[in-house]
Amino acid sequence: MQPERGERRVTKGMAGSPSSFESIRSWVVEHKLRTVGCLWLSGIGSSIAYNWSRPNMKTSVKIIHARLHAQALTLAALAGAAVVEYYDHQSKPRSNGDAGSGSRRRSQPRGDGQGVVEGLKCELCFKMCHKSKIKLAALVGITLSVLSLFVHLFVANYSVGDFIQYKLREDYLYPVGHKLRHRRLWGPVSSLEVLQPYAKPRSFYPVPGQQNGFIYAKISGGFEKIRSSICDLVAIARLLNATLVIPEIQQSVRSKGISPKFRSFSYLYDEEQFIASLSDDVIVVKSLPKDLKEARKKTKFPTVSPKASTSPSFYTREVLPKLKQSKVMRILVSDGGCLQPILPSNMDEYQRLRCRVAFHALQFRSEIQALGNQMVERLRGTGGPYLSYHPGFVRDTLAFHGCAELFQDVHTELIQYTRKQLIKQGTVDEDLVVDSFARKTNGSCPLIPEEVGLLLRAMGYPPNTIIYLAGSETFGGQRILVPLRAMYTNLVDRTSLCTKKELSNLIGPEYPLPSNLPQPPPVKSEKQLIEEWKKAGPRPRPLPPPPARPFYQHEKEGWYGWIAETDTEPDPSSMDIRKQAHRLLWDALDYYVSVEADAFFPGFNNDGSGWPDFSSLVMGHRSYQTASGVTYRPNRKTLVGLLSSMHDNLYHPTHNWTVLVRDHLNKSLGVDGFIAEAESSKTASFLSHPFPECSCRTSKSSDTPGHVMSRSGKLLYGNEEECPEWMVRGLAMASQKATGAKDEDVEEGELLEDDNETDGQSDSDNGNRSDTNRSMEQDEEMDPDD
Numbered sequence: 001m002q003p004e005r006g007e008r009r010v011t012k013g014m015a016g017s018p019s020s021f022e023s024i025r026s027w028v029v030e031h032k033l034r035t036v037g038c039l040w041l042s043g044i045g046s047s048i049a050y051n052w053s054r055p056n057m058k059t060s061v062k063i064i065h066a067r068l069h070a071q072a073l074t075l076a077a078l079a080g081a082a083v084v085e086y087y088d089h090q091s092k093p094r095s096n097g098d099a100g101s102g103s104r105r106r107s108q109p110r111g112d113g114q115g116v117v118e119g120l121k122c123e124l125c126f127k128m129c130h131k132s133k134i135k136l137a138a139l140v141g142i143t144l145s146v147l148s149l150f151v152h153l154f155v156a157n158y159s160v161g162d163f164i165q166y167k168l169r170e171d172y173l174y175p176v177g178h179k180l181r182h183r184r185l186w187g188p189v190s191s192l193e194v195l196q197p198y199a200k201p202r203s204f205y206p207v208p209g210q211q212n213g214f215i216y217a218k219i220s221g222g223f224e225k226i227r228s229s230i231c232d233l234v235a236i237a238r239l240l241n242a243t244l245v246i247p248e249i250q251q252s253v254r255s256k257g258i259s260p261k262f263r264s265f266s267y268l269y270d271e272e273q274f275i276a277s278l279s280d281d282v283i284v285v286k287s288l289p290k291d292l293k294e295a296r297k298k299t300k301f302p303t304v305s306p307k308a309s310t311s312p313s314f315y316t317r318e319v320l321p322k323l324k325q326s327k328v329m330r331i332l333v334s335d336g337g338c339l340q341p342i343l344p345s346n347m348d349e350y351q352r353l354r355c356r357v358a359f360h361a362l363q364f365r366s367e368i369q370a371l372g373n374q375m376v377e378r379l380r381g382t383g384g385p386y387l388s389y390h391p392g393f394v395r396d397t398l399a400f401h402g403c404a405e406l407f408q409d410v411h412t413e414l415i416q417y418t419r420k421q422l423i424k425q426g427t428v429d430e431d432l433v434v435d436s437f438a439r440k441t442n443g444s445c446p447l448i449p450e451e452v453g454l455l456l457r458a459m460g461y462p463p464n465t466i467i468y469l470a471g472s473e474t475f476g477g478q479r480i481l482v483p484l485r486a487m488y489t490n491l492v493d494r495t496s497l498c499t500k501k502e503l504s505n506l507i508g509p510e511y512p513l514p515s516n517l518p519q520p521p522p523v524k525s526e527k528q529l530i531e532e533w534k535k536a537g538p539r540p541r542p543l544p545p546p547p548a549r550p551f552y553q554h555e556k557e558g559w560y561g562w563i564a565e566t567d568t569e570p571d572p573s574s575m576d577i578r579k580q581a582h583r584l585l586w587d588a589l590d591y592y593v594s595v596e597a598d599a600f601f602p603g604f605n606n607d608g609s610g611w612p613d614f615s616s617l618v619m620g621h622r623s624y625q626t627a628s629g630v631t632y633r634p635n636r637k638t639l640v641g642l643l644s645s646m647h648d649n650l651y652h653p654t655h656n657w658t659v660l661v662r663d664h665l666n667k668s669l670g671v672d673g674f675i676a677e678a679e680s681s682k683t684a685s686f687l688s689h690p691f692p693e694c695s696c697r698t699s700k701s702s703d704t705p706g707h708v709m710s711r712s713g714k715l716l717y718g719n720e721e722e723c724p725e726w727m728v729r730g731l732a733m734a735s736q737k738a739t740g741a742k743d744e745d746v747e748e749g750e751l752l753e754d755d756n757e758t759d760g761q762s763d764s765d766n767g768n769r770s771d772t773n774r775s776m777e778q779d780e781e782m783d784p785d786d
Contacts, residue, residue: 259508385598392604446604
C-alpha cells in the first residue's frame with residue numbers, strides 16, 4: 001500500500017506543476033473563439049484594402065473579392081481551431097481507457113519506482129507525437145488556404161473585364177468614355193466660347209451733372225417684373241438727366257408686420273452696392289429731401305403709369321417738361337417695365353446701362369447671397385454638377401394662355417376663374433373656354449415635368465443626376481412632380497436644402513398677425529332665453545342641431561379656403577400678403593442657384609405674354625455671364641410634336657426618336673439656339689438676350705455667321721465688337737492654366753477609350769436590347785398611372 005500512495009503523490013505533483021507547453025495549450029483552448037474572430041476580421045480588412053486600391057474595378061466585384069478573401073482566411077482559422085479542439089480532446093483523461101492503462105501499469109512490478117519512471121516516459125512520447133501531428137495539420141491547412149486564395153483571385157480578376165464591358169454599353173449613342181460624355185452633357189459649348197461679357201461704355205459717356213429733378217417710383221408685381229422694371233427706371237433717369245430715388249417694392253411695403261430690418265428695396269437688394277455701382281451713370285438717393293417729402297404726401301406731384309412698350313420719345317416729349325416744372329415725377333410701374341426692350345441703334349449705351357444694372361448693380365443683400373452660396377455648395381457637395389429646372393407653372397400665366405384643360409378637378413376651375421378675371425380687366429381679349437391641347441401643340445403651354453424628365457433621359461442624363469427645382473410657385477403641387485421624381489430621385493428644392501431656421505433667418509423677425517380664429521356666439525341673458533322659449537313653436541319640439549365645427553386660420557388660407565364655399569375669390573388676407581412678400585425671397589434664392597448651375601432647362605420661357613418671365617431672365621443672365629455654359633433654349637412646338645409622335649411608347653422610345661431629341665436640344669445650346677432665342681425673346685425683354693450690345697468677341701473665325709437680322713431689321717448676332725487686349729490676355733492666361741489642369745483628365749479619358757475600343761464597335765442590336773430591358777425595369781417604378 002505504501003508504494004501506491006507514493007505513486008499518487010508523485011503523479012499529483014507532476015499535474016500540479018504545469019509546464020510552459022501546458023499553459024499555452026490551455027490559453028489557446030480557452031480563447032480559441034476569440035482567435036478565430038480576430039483572424040476573420042483581419043481577413044476582411046486586408047481584402048477590402050487590397051480591392052479598394054484598384055480604381056478600375058467595379059464596386060460589386062470588389063465586394064466579391066472581399067468575401068472570397070475573408071472565406072479563405074476564415075478557412076485557415078477554422079482549420080487551426082479544429083486542430084486545437086482535437087488536441088484538447090486527446091489531452092483530456094478518458095474514463096475507460098485511462099483506467100485500463102492505470103491497471104496495466106499497476107500490474108507491473110513497482111520495485112524501486114521503476115514503473116513510475118516508465119509511465120512518465122510513455123506520456124512524454126505521446127505528447128511529442130501529438131505535437132508533430134499539430135504542426136502537420138497546421139501546415140496542411142495553411143497550404144490549402146493559400147491555394148484557395150490564389151484560385152479566388154484568378155477567377156475574380158478574370159471576371160472583372162465582363163463587368164466593365166457591360167457598364168460601357170450603358171449608353172450606345174454616345175462614344176465610349178466618361179470624360180467625353182461628361183463634356184457633352186455639362187459643356188462648355190465650344191461654338192459660343194468666343195463671346196465674353198462686356199457692358200462698359202464704348203463712346204463718350206459723361207458723368208451726370210446738373211439734374212432736372214427727382215424721379216421716385218413704385219413697382220408692383222413679382223420678382224421678374226421688379227428686376228426688369230428697376231433696369232428701365234435707371235435708363236429713364238439717365239435719359240431725363242434726373243436723380244433717381246430708390247424705388248419702392250410694393251409687394252414688401254404693403255405687407256403688414258413684415259420685418260422692420262428689411263423694407264422695400266432692401267428686402268431683396270443691397271442699397272449701398274446699388275448706389276455705388278451706378279455713381280458714374282445716375283445719381284441715386286435713398287429718399288427725397290425733407291421739403292419735398294411733405295409735398296409728396298399731399299400728392300402735388302404729377303404721376304405717370306407707362307407700359308412696358310413705352311418709347312423714349314414719350315419721356316422726352318411728355319415727361320421731361322413736367323419734371324422740369326415740378327422737380328419731382330412719380331412713376332407707377334405695374335407692367336413689368338416702363339421702356340421698350342429694343343431701342344434705336346443710337347441708344348446702345350442705354351442698353352449697356354441696363355446690363356450694368358441687371359448684372360452688376362443689382363446684388364442681393366448679404367443674407368440672400370450667403371444662403372445661396374450654401375445651397376450651391378450643398379448641391380455640389382458630392383463633387384458633381386447639378387441641373388436647375390424651372391417648371392413655369394404659375395397660375396396667372398396658365399390662365400393667360402388658356403392651359404386649364406391640362407389639369408384636373410379643382411385646378412382647372414381655379415385657372416378658369418383667373419382667366420375670367422383677366423378678361424374682365426381687359427388683359428385677355430379671347431374667349432373663356434379654349435382648346436388647351438391645341439394651345440400646347442402650338443407651344444403656348446409649358447412642358448409638364450414628366451415630359452421634361454423624358455427629354456433629359458433621352459439626352460443621356462443618368463438617374464442619379466441632381467436636379468434643383470426652382471420657382472416659388474408650382475401650380476399643381478407635388479402631384480404633378482411625381483413622374484419626374486420617379487425618374488430622377490435627386491430632385492431637390494430650397495425646402496430640402498435649407499433648414500427652417502435658415503429660411504426664417506432670411507425672412508427676419510416679423511410682428512405676429514392678429515388672430516383670425518372663429519369667435520364664439522355671444523352669451524344670451526336669461527330674459528332673452530325666456531323670450532325665445534315663448535316665441536318657439538308647439539311642444540314637444542325637436543332638439544336644436546349641434547353647433548357647427550369651428551374653422552381655423554390654416555383652413556381659410558389659400559384657394560382651398562374658398563373654392564368649395566363661394567364663387568368669388570375673397571380679398572387676400574394679411575397672411576396671403578405676407579406670403580407674397582416671402583415669395584420674393586424664395587425667387588431670389590432660386591434665381592441665384594439657377595444662375596450658378598452647371599446646366600439650366602426652362603419649362604416655360606418666352607411665353608408670348610409680353611411680360612418678363614423668370615426663366616428668360618435666368619437664361620439672359622447665364623448667357624451674359626458665360627455664353628458657353630449649358631443653357632437649353634428649346635422650341636416647345638418642336639418638342640411637343642416629337643413627344644406626340646411617341647405618345648404610346650414614351651418610356652420605351654426608338655433609337656431614331658432619341659437621336660432627333662438630342663439633335664434638337666444640342667442645337668439649342670449652340671449658335672442656332674442662340675439666334676432663335678434672340679428672334680423670339682428679345683422683343684419682349686432685352687435682359688433675356690442682351691446681345692450683341694453687352695458682349696464682345698475674342699476672335700473672328702471663318703465659322704462665325706454673318707450679320708443675322710430680325711424680321712424688323714434689328715441686328716441679332718454676328719456684329720459683336722472685338723474684346724479689348726487686356727481681356728484677351730487675361731482669358732489666354734486663364735485658359736492656359738485650365739488646359740494644364742485638364743491634360744491629365746484628357747489622357748485618362750483617351751486611355752479609357754482606347755482600352756474599350758472593341759466595345760464601341762459592338763453590335764448595336766445588343767445595345768438596343770440592353771437599353772430596352774433597362775428602360776422596362778425602370779418603367780416598373782416610374783409608371784405615372786400607379
